[in-house]
Amino acid sequence: MDDDGRGSGRRPEGGAAPLGPGPADPLPYEGVWRFTAPAVEASVPQARHAVRDLLLRQGVPVSDDLVQGLLLIVSELVTNAVKHAAVLSPTIAVEVAVGAQWLRLSVEDNHPYRPTALETDHGRTGGRGLLLVREITREAGGVCEVEYTASGGKVIWAALPLEPARLP
Numbered sequence: 001m002d003d004d005g006r007g008s009g010r011r012p013e014g015g016a017a018p019l020g021p022g023p024a025d026p027l028p029y030e031g032v033w034r035f036t037a038p039a040v041e042a043s044v045p046q047a048r049h050a051v052r053d054l055l056l057r058q059g060v061p062v063s064d065d066l067v068q069g070l071l072l073i074v075s076e077l078v079t080n081a082v083k084h085a086a087v088l089s090p091t092i093a094v095e096v097a098v099g100a101q102w103l104r105l106s107v108e109d110n111h112p113y114r115p116t117a118l119e120t121d122h123g124r125t126g127g128r129g130l131l132l133v134r135e136i137t138r139e140a141g142g143v144c145e146v147e148y149t150a151s152g153g154k155v156i157w158a159a160l161p162l163e164p165a166r167l168p
Contacts, residue, residue: 029058039086069136076129077107085111106157
């Protein structure tokens with residue numbers, strides 16, 4: 001998985017003294033990171049591990065429950081891109097954007113088809129990935145959406161609020 005990250009990693013210690021807290025002073029875990037990978041099945045666990053490792057490395061204050069939900073979202077979205085978009089999109093991109101109080105995960109491909117969350121059909125064994133993504137996102141208090149890209153592809157994203165992990 002290629003890391004085309006725009007995240008700067010941990011902020012360096014020292015340097016000029018900040019003028020005070022505020023929007024101009026990002027927290028150590030804030031940033032945007034983008035990973036690209038081939039649209040093949042092996043990219044699903046690679047994307048999941050890359051996102052998990054990024055959250056740990058950056059020290060993002062996220063609860064275990066939210067991490068598990070987020071990793072399931074990554075798996076579902078990357079699986080969908082691999083299964084349904086690989087013909088027209090041999091490469092997919094996973095982007096993680098972290099703000100002070102939110103986390104946004106997106107998966108982008110170059111296929112123009114815009115999927116919709118399917119209703120539950122107990123007779124089917126598949127086709128419920130986006131429904132699951134919507135439910136996980138909703139339960140976490142977030143939002144998710146499918147949008148077209150300027151190049152004619154699509155990006156599916158989920159934004160989740162960050163809540164510091166609760167201590168027992």
